[in-house]
Amino acid sequence: MEKMLAEKPVNVNEEGYLLEFAQWDKDIANAIAVEEKVELRDDHWKAIEWIQSEFKKDSPLSIRGIKNSGALNIKEFYELFPGGPLKKASKIAGIPKPKSCI
Numbered sequence: 355m356e357k358m359l360a361e362k363p364v365n366v367n368e369e370g371y372l373l374e375f376a377q378w379d380k381d382i383a384n385a386i387a388v389e390e391k392v393e394l395r396d397d398h399w400k401a402i403e404w405i406q407s408e409f410k411k412d413s414p415l416s417i418r419g420i421k422n423s424g425a426l427n428i429k430e431f432y433e434l435f436p437g438g439p440l441k442k443a444s445k446i447a448g449i450p451k452p453k454s455c456i
Contacts, residue, residue, distance in 0.1 A: 359382050360384065362382065370386070372445075372450075383402065394446070404423075
């Protein structure tokens with residue numbers, strides 16, 4: 355379905371995840387973050403960039419993978435994206451919902 359985010363039409367699934375990563379930009383990320391009640395700061399962008407880089411490498415994302423990567427502090431990750439950190443961070447990053455998320 356089509357949805358307006360940051361005054362731009364984007365294609366999303368029923369849960370609000372972008373269907374086309376090419377439609378993602380920082381304005382879209384900020385609009386999704388507002389919906390998810392997350393105020394993006396530098397630490398959030400670091401996590402988003404890491405998630406996107408893993409997605410582009412076709413690496414499966416999971417909390418365990420983040421913890422084992424050493425790239426992100428898992429405790430901080432939970433604090434940055436409370437209430438489902440991997441789901442929220444992935445949605446804001448413009449990637450599909452990870453298979454590891456229920």
